Amino acid sequence: MAAELSLIVDMVAVLGTAAAGSYVANRLGQPALLGYLLAGLAVGPSGLGVVKAEGAINFFAEMGVVLLLFALGVEFSLGNLLKVRKIALGGGTLQVILTTLLGGGLAFVTGWVDTLPQAIFLGAVLSLSSTAVVLKSLIERNEMQTVHGQVMLGILIIQDLSLGLMLAVLPILTQPPASIGQALFIAVLKTALFFLMAVVAGIKIVPPLMKKVAQTGSQELFVLSVVALCMGVALETALMGLGIEMGAFVAGLMISQVEYADHALHSILPMRDVFATLFFASIGMLIDPLFLVQNIWTLLSLVAVVMVGKALIVTALVALFGYSLKTALTVGLGINQIGEFSFVLAGVAVELELFSPRLYGLMVGTTAITLLITPFIFKLSSYLFSSIERLPVMGRWFIYAQRPKEVAIPEGLTEHCVVAGYGRVGQTLVRMLRSQQHPVLVIENNEATLQTLRDQNIPYLFGDASSELVLRKSKLDRARVLAIALPDPLATRLTLKRALSMVPGLDITVRAHAIQEIDVLYQLGAKEVVQPEFEASLEMGAHVLLNLGDPIQQVQTIANTYRAGHYREIVPKQLSDRIPPELRSVVEGLEGRWYTLKPDSPFINHTIAQTQIRSRTGATIMAVRRGQRVFRYPHVHTLLESGDRLLLVGTPQERHAFEKLLSQAVHE
Numbered sequence: 001m002a003a004e005l006s007l008i009v010d011m012v013a014v015l016g017t018a019a020a021g022s023y024v025a026n027r028l029g030q031p032a033l034l035g036y037l038l039a040g041l042a043v044g045p046s047g048l049g050v051v052k053a054e055g056a057i058n059f060f061a062e063m064g065v066v067l068l069l070f071a072l073g074v075e076f077s078l079g080n081l082l083k084v085r086k087i088a089l090g091g092g093t094l095q096v097i098l099t100t101l102l103g104g105g106l107a108f109v110t111g112w113v114d115t116l117p118q119a120i121f122l123g124a125v126l127s128l129s130s131t132a133v134v135l136k137s138l139i140e141r142n143e144m145q146t147v148h149g150q151v152m153l154g155i156l157i158i159q160d161l162s163l164g165l166m167l168a169v170l171p172i173l174t175q176p177p178a179s180i181g182q183a184l185f186i187a188v189l190k191t192a193l194f195f196l197m198a199v200v201a202g203i204k205i206v207p208p209l210m211k212k213v214a215q216t217g218s219q220e221l222f223v224l225s226v227v228a229l230c231m232g233v234a235l236e237t238a239l240m241g242l243g244i245e246m247g248a249f250v251a252g253l254m255i256s257q258v259e260y261a262d263h264a265l266h267s268i269l270p271m272r273d274v275f276a277t278l279f280f281a282s283i284g285m286l287i288d289p290l291f292l293v294q295n296i297w298t299l300l301s302l303v304a305v306v307m308v309g310k311a312l313i314v315t316a317l318v319a320l321f322g323y324s325l326k327t328a329l330t331v332g333l334g335i336n337q338i339g340e341f342s343f344v345l346a347g348v349a350v351e352l353e354l355f356s357p358r359l360y361g362l363m364v365g366t367t368a369i370t371l372l373i374t375p376f377i378f379k380l381s382s383y384l385f386s387s388i389e390r391l392p393v394m395g396r397w398f399i400y401a402q403r404p405k406e407v408a409i410p411e412g413l414t415e416h417c418v419v420a421g422y423g424r425v426g427q428t429l430v431r432m433l434r435s436q437q438h439p440v441l442v443i444e445n446n447e448a449t450l451q452t453l454r455d456q457n458i459p460y461l462f463g464d465a466s467s468e469l470v471l472r473k474s475k476l477d478r479a480r481v482l483a484i485a486l487p488d489p490l491a492t493r494l495t496l497k498r499a500l501s502m503v504p505g506l507d508i509t510v511r512a513h514a515i516q517e518i519d520v521l522y523q524l525g526a527k528e529v530v531q532p533e534f535e536a537s538l539e540m541g542a543h544v545l546l547n548l549g550d551p552i553q554q555v556q557t558i559a560n561t562y563r564a565g566h567y568r569e570i571v572p573k574q575l576s577d578r579i580p581p582e583l584r585s586v587v588e589g590l591e592g593r594w595y596t597l598k599p600d601s602p603f604i605n606h607t608i609a610q611t612q613i614r615s616r617t618g619a620t621i622m623a624v625r626r627g628q629r630v631f632r633y634p635h636v637h638t639l640l641e642s643g644d645r646l647l648l649v650g651t652p653q654e655r656h657a658f659e660k661l662l663s664q665a666v667h668e
Contacts, residue, residue, distance in 0.1 A: 011278075013043045013050045018277045030372065033132065033340060036277050037368050040284020051285065064279030065344055066248040067272035070230045072131070072160055073252020074265045084154035084448070091151075091317040092158030098313050099127035103306075113359070117173035121349045124166050125363060126306055130339035131156045133371055137334075137378045142513045145423065145487035147446050148330040151318060155335060163341050164246040165191075167348065174352050190240050195250070198233070202254040210258050223267045226255065230268075283343050283364060291358075292365050302366045307373070311336040322447055324464050325401040326385060333377050333384075337370035338363075382490055386591060390652065404463035404470050406450070409441060413459065414478040416441050420465035420495055421485035422449050425511055425532070429483055430458065441474055466494035468502070476503045484510045489517060493524065493590060500525045501618045501654075518566055519633035524620055524649075534567045590649045592622060599642045601662060609636040617657035619650030 021035030021042070043050040104123025107113045113122055134152055143149040168191050172183045206229070213225045230251045237247030255264045292299060315332030319325060346363050349355040355363070388398045416439040419426050426442065433440050442458055443465040444450065453460045463470040465486060476482065482499055486492045496510055512518045512531040521529045538559045545555045562569060597603055603611050614620055624631040624638060625645040631638060640646075648658055 010051045014039065014278060014281045015274070017043050018281050022277075030375065033130075033280055034368065034372055036280035037284035037287065040281035041287045041289065042284075043281075044285030044287070046285075046288045046290070062244070062279075064272070064275035064277070066230065066234050066244055066275075067268065068276050068279070068340075069163075069246075069248040070234075070252040070255075071265060071268060071272050073249045073254075074256045074268070084150050087151050087318060087321045087323070088154030088158050091321050092155040093162075094317055095155060095314055096124075096127045096159060096162050098317075099310060100124050102309065102313070103127065106305075106309075115354075117170075118349075118354045120173060121170055121345065121354050122359075122363075124170060125342045125345045125349070126310070126338060128159050128163065128339040128342045128345070129156060129310075129335040130337050130371055130374065131160055132340055133337065133374050134335055137375055141378065142489055143487075146491070147323070147488075148327045148334065149487075150446075151323065151327065151331050152334050155314070155331070159339070160341070163344070164249050166345060167246050170345070171348065171352060174354065191246075194237060194240060194246075198250045198254060206254045207258045210255070210264070219267070222264075226264045226268055227271070229255070280340070280343075286361070287364055287368070288361060291361050295362065295365075299362060299365050299369065302362060303369045303373070306338060306366060307336045307370055322405070324405070324445060324467075325398065326464055326467075327445065329385070330381055333381050334374075336377075337374045338367040340371075342367055383591075399467070399469065402464055402467035402469055404461045404467075404473050406460075406462035407473065408454070409459050409461070409473075409475075413439060413441065413475060415439065416459075416475070416479050418443065418474050418476065418479045418482045419485065420482065421487065421511075422446070422453065422460075423485065423487055426483075426485040429485060434458075441479075443470060443474060464491065466491045466498065468498055471495070471499055471502060476506060479503075479506070481507045481509065484508065486511075487513075489513045492517075493521070496521060496524050496526055497590065497620075497649075500614075501651075504615060504618075515567075520622065522566060523622055523633045525614065529566065531567060534562075538562060591651065591655075592647050592649045593655060594625075595646045595648055595658075595662075597640060597642060597644045597646065601642070603640045603662070604642050605639065607637050607639055608634060611640070611661075613648075613658060613661070617650065617654050617661060619648050619654040619658050621646050622649050623647040 017039040018036050021037075021039035022032040023035070025032055025035035025038075041047050045051075100120065100123035102123070103126040104113075104119035104121075107122050108116065108119040113119045134156060138144050138149045138152065144153075168187055169184065172187050175183045210225065213222055216222075230248055233251035233254070234244040234247035237250070238244045258264075311332040313332075314335060315328045318328035318331045323331075342363070346355060346360060350360050385398075388394055391398075417433050418441050419430055419433070420443045422430070422442050422444040426444075430440050430442060440458060442453060442460040444453065444460060444462060445464050447462070450460070450462060461470055461474055463473075465471065465484070476499060484492050484495050486495065492510060492513070496508060499506060499508060507527045508525065509528040509530065510521045510526040512521055512529050515531065515533075518529050518531055542555050542559055545558070546552060608621055621634060622632070623646075624634045624640070625647070626641065626643070648655060650658065
C-alpha cells in the first residue's frame, strides 16, 4: 500500500507543480514546456527532493513519448508538405544531414566526444528543432500562411519524420565495426518489412475497423480502440528492435488516413497532454542547478554555437532554394533551437551509454535555454532586419538582395492596379479586376504560384512586396490603386508604409489579419481596410435581414455604416480596452518613439491635420498620451496640448524630419 501511496504523492507533486509552472510561463509569454521543465527541477532530486527521478514517474513519461509521437503522426499533413515540397524534401533533408555531420564533426574534432557513434548521435540531437514552440509562435503572430511560416513547417515535418529513422538506425552504431554492416542491413530490412505491414494495415484493416467502432456511438470504446492501436503498434516495433517511438508515430499515420482522424486526435489530446507533461517534468528532474551554474560559460558557449551555426545552415539552404534573403534569415532564426524530441534521442544515447551524465546534462540545459530564447528571437527578428538595413555597407547589400528575382511586366504599363499577394484573397481580387478589363500587376514571393501567373499571362514581380526596390519596380507612381493582400501582418504594415512614402496620395486598400490591426492600418494611411471575419459577419447579417423582408437599400446602409465606422461598433469591448499591449504588437517592425510637446512647441493648439506631419515628414502619430489617458490612433481633428506625448512611427530619416519640424512654425 505504501508503494501505491508513494506513486500518488509523486503524481500529485509533479502534475500540481507542472500546472503552476505552466501558468507562470504563460503569464510571462513563454512556452508551457519551460514551465514543465522547471516543475520537474523543483520537485526532483536536485530541488525539493519530493520525487525521485528513477521512480515510477519514468514509466508514465514513456507513455507521454508514445502519445506525443502518435499525435504527431495523426496531425501529419501531406498537403502542407506538398506546398513547399522542394525546400521541405530537399532543404529539410540536407539540413538534418548537414547539422548532424557538422555538429557531430565539430564535437569530435574539439574533443567533446571520443567516438564517431557519440558524434553522430550528438549531431542528430542538434539537428531537430521544436515543432511545438515554433508552431505556437507562428499561430500567436498570425504567420501560419506566410511564406516563411510554410517553409518552417515543411522543414519541421521532415525533421519529425527523420526521428523515426534515427531511432531505428542510430542504435546500430554501438555494434562492433565488423558487424555494423550486417546489423544495418537487418535494421533496414526490419524497417521496410514493418512499413510494408503498416501500409497494408493502414489501407485494409484500420479504416474499416475504426469505422465499425465509430458506428457503435460509444466514446469510451472509440478512445480505448485508439489507445490500443497506438500501444499495440508501439509494442510491435519494440519487439522488432525498432523502438516504441517509431511504432507510435506510424500508428498515428495509420489513423491520419481515416475519416475519423480528427475525432481520434480530439479524443487522445487530453491524455497526451497529461502524460507529455510527466515526460517533460521527468527531464526537468534530471537537471542539476549546481551543475548548470558550474558550467554556465560552457552552456552559454554551446547555446551560441548551436543557434548561430544552425541558423547559418538553414539560412544558406533556404536561400539556395531560391527564396529571398529576408525569408531565408527569418526561417534560419526561427528554427535554430533544439527541439523537444531531441530529449528522446538523448535518452536513447544515455541508455546505450554513449552520453555521459555530464554531456547529457549539458544537452538538457542547452535545449532548455534555446527553447526559452526562441520566442524572443521571433519578436526581435523584425528589428534586426531594420537595424541591418541602416548599416552603411551591409545595409545596401541587404536591400539589394531584396530586389525582384523575376520580372514579367509589359512595356508601357500604366494606370494599372498593383496587387500584393496572390493567395486566395489576391486571386479573387485579380479575377474581378481582369473581368472588368483593368490592367493588373501582381507582386508575389511564393515560387509555387508563379507558374499559375505565367499560364494566365498575368504581369508579375517575384519578390517581397515590403521591399522598396520591388515597389519601385512595380511603377507605383503610374498605378491607380494598390491592394495589399499579404498573409504576413508585418509585411503588410511595411508595404503600406513604404508605398505611401514613395507615392503619398496613392489609393491603398489593405486586408487586416486581426481586429487589432484595423485602426493602425487606417492610421498609417490606408484608404480602406477590410477585415475578412467582420465582412463575413456583415454578409451573413445582410442575408438574414433580406430573408426577413427588410428593404435591400436599408440593409446596405446598415452594412456600410459599420464599415464607415471601421467596424468599431462590432469590436469586442474587452479587446478595445487593451491599449498598451496592443500598441506594442501592432507597431512591431515600424520603429516607434515617444516625443513630448513642450510649452513652446509650434504644434500646441493645432490639430493633427493642421500639423501635416505625415505629408511633410512621412511619419505617423500612432498614439497621444495625455496624463493618465492614452488616445490610440488619434483622429486627424485631435487638438494637441502642451505636455502631450506623441508616439511617432517612422524611419530614422522621417523621425529626423519630424524633429526638425518641431522647431519651425506650423503653416496652416
